[in-house]
Amino acid sequence: MTRRERNWLLVAPAGAWFLVMLVLPLSFVFVFSFGERGPAGGYVPAFTLEQYANLPARWTAFKNTMVLAPLGTLAALLIAYPLAYQLAVRTDPRWKTLLLVLVIVPFWTSILIRSYAWIFILGGQGIPALLAALGIEDVRLIYTPFAVTVGIVYGYLPLMVFPIYVALDRLDKRLLEASSDLGARPFATFWQVTLPLSVPGVATGCMLVFILLMGEFLIPALLGGGKVFFVGNALVDLFLQSRNWAFGSAVAFTLILIMLVTVAIYMRLIARLQVRRDDVAIM
Amino acid sequence: MSKTFGDVEAARDLDLRISPGEFLSFLGPSGCGKTTALRMLAGFEAPTRGDVLIDGQVVNQLEPHRRPVNMVFQSYALFPHLSVADNIGYGLRQRRPRLARSVIADKVERALETVRLSGFGKRRVWEMSGGQQQRVALARAIVNEPKLLLLDEPLAALDRKLRKEMQIELQDLQRQLGITFVLVTHDQEEALSLSDRICVMRAGRIVQVGSPQELYDCPASRYVADFVGNSNFFEGRIEEVDGALARLVTGGGQTLAGRASPGLAAGRDGCLSIRPEQIRIGSEPGPGCIEVTVQNRIFLGEHTEYLVRHGGLGNIIVLAPRQAEIGARGFEAGARAFLNWSDEAALILNPD
């Protein structure tokens, strides 16, 4: 076997995976998006741009997704960063593994069950009941955009914590000493050294969370009470309820395009911020 | 002061006074606690016992960023996300009240010149060679004009020639700025050539402090004599101590004389140290000469090093200056030769 052949052999499984799991379904989606819905639903071959012309009918879903996905990512970041920082920088190495495991433990349970737990926590007999006991009446939490954000942050926190943790953990602690030695106060050190050097981790975490949020449907359905409508929910309805495969494909393909464009712009921005070429995203 | 990490005693009873404007070196083998001592001065480690004083003030509780001390790290610790110039200007940018940008830029430019890196300011630090990075680290510290500059093996990565140049540069700088330098090194030559005083450490303890010449000529122990320069050692029993001189009888029955180091007592074990360059080698026997067989000859440029063997004393290293050999062709392996040295050149020590 030549070296070249061996290389091909090595990438073959990944290549096959890509073909079967990505290229093939995407091609279907692409072709379907130019078709029509059958009288009882499904797909009828055709070549029409009608489905794309119909996209404005899902404008609100796109708008909600494009607003809540970045917001949810930001909220997850704001909560995950201090947590990752504490774990990576402040925690005794002996406890790190244990605490990291605790961060993923919730992932061992289905998101469905965890979201149901939140329905009870945020529902009338959960936090609002506690608040009522303290004299704060009539607080509505469940089935609001707030509840969706809570669910998103909760659900995606580990995905954000881990890359940031890795970045902070790899950070050479002597750089922090050097900064302090050169007269920087702790906060100045954080701002000028720790934060910029954790950018790759932050970028990876944001990317992971953002991409998954763009396709999210479960959390808005469960914690948004059906009133917070993401593109993901529109897709579930189009494929599983109204069985409009053609329009569903057009929506799905548009979502994928938006994701690609957003990710590309984002990569650009990060690359500009990026400090070391060899550090570029651990993805 | 002392410092322990768990049950590792990294520094023990360090009691040292460093005078303003002094150039002091810590010298010792790897792991002897040199870095630990520096880190306590910088404020990264708090002494487990004892106090650190700067200008008469106890600074144990003072965080590193409040100490008028800068450090050049053993591993450089340059900021990878900043350019060379921004690395150097980092300390200046932390000053409150703020310094004007132009002032910072000027100082950075001058620091770059000092370390011979003019024009490299815009580079990224990972685009610099190891030696260049070391010089950036140096510039980053000196630009702040601290009261005390701590240097943890700052020249270890440089080639011999550049190291020599930078050593001179360091010395000039120190005189120019009047900053107190504390240098950590395990290169004895570097310590000897740069320092006003050298502090020799061993396993967390200071074993001797003194000027380079004191340490070289009057080492207080065999350890120091061995570590500072090279030496031949002959072990035996001290026969007699007579003021400044002493006499020692080796295991092979040879009686040798030398200067007595403090604290010698007759009847105890002792050790005679003679530096290789203090030994004369010749082809003719004479009074006080010992006869040896040449084992090996190493040509060192300005010197020739001989390994010779003596029946009672064992192997001896001799360093002969070249002018002694001009005309003569030196001694070949297997040749007979005669050694002698003056009693003042030899030193009789406690064998620790």
Add this chain to the structure above:
Amino acid sequence: MADNGYISKKQFIEELRRYQKGSVTRRHFLGVTGLGAATAVLGAAMPALRPSSAFAQGIGDRVVLATWPNYHDTANFDAFTDATGAFVQVNVFGSNEEMLAKLQAGGSGWDVFVPTNYTITTYVAEDLIEPLDVSKLSNYDAGAFDPRFADAGTVDGTLYAVPKNWGTTGFAVNTSHDGGKALTTWKDFFDRTMDDFSGRTMVHDYQLTTIGNALKYFGYSFNSVDPKELADAEKLLIEAKPHLFAISSDYQPAMRSGDAWLTMCWTGDGKQMNSDIPEIHYVLGREGGEIWSDYYAIPKGAPHREAAYALINHMLDPQVNAREVLAHGYPVADSRTNALLPPEILNDPILYPAQELLDALEFGAAATLTDPNRAELLARFKSA
């Protein structure tokens, strides 16, 4: 609790059932979340450990049933397994659309499914459903069934499906919050939602009922696909949306916890909630609304066809069917089964509403289910 201090088996079963009712509704959360295809395996015993009589009858070791959540008495499945050796694997679904989507996509692996009346012609037109061989259903007696709830099983003279249960779609209201003014109409439902029930009302995440009931507000047909009438319904729904607690077919938990006070509701859920919390009343809007009936049917290409017939036949046994009714609270159309049911059930106004209320109800139509405009309307409503 019995006097002797421990709970009897009967009490235990009742408690368990109550618990199940509280946590699972007919349009289960799986439907809401699009995870309807999730599979729950009942009759958990390993097939290999079952008696081998299955081989004697030659029906195989299993039968796959696609049905609605909390719609069966599992003891009936156990009895089936004991008798035939085939264990019943149950897939639960959230909506008829979802069932149809799964069958359209192909490869469902189902042997028996439970379509609602208005879907059957679509299944026939799409060639997704098997005509039934009555000779294999000895317990099926066409004469015993009320034709209103059995007719939809026959398309163009061919029998495709046999009746399971029927029911109505009304609303459940927690009367402790109605201020003494009872709600009796769909007009009340929406008007009060925008008034004293604001923030406390739930509507289904299901175009058929949510749009249908909004149409009834104006007195239009539940099945209307008329653009002007649909536009009126849409306007009403979008106006009411800010006042809704949720758009979800999983309404029992919120009604039971007191977060929601008013919800669109199916018969069985109304019966279950009313049994546990008497203030929760089940009301049929006076303007009308939906009446429906579910059927057993066999999809084309069922992998265990003999077992499918055996299961349907087993479920049609009046004894078995009566046990089902006691478990889930939905009425049946089979007079033989009704003869076995206690009078409390047969006189229950939730299961068997007054005739004039029933007369106003309409069966859902096939066109209502598949109408793309109604689907789009619901999407606009949900994303508004």
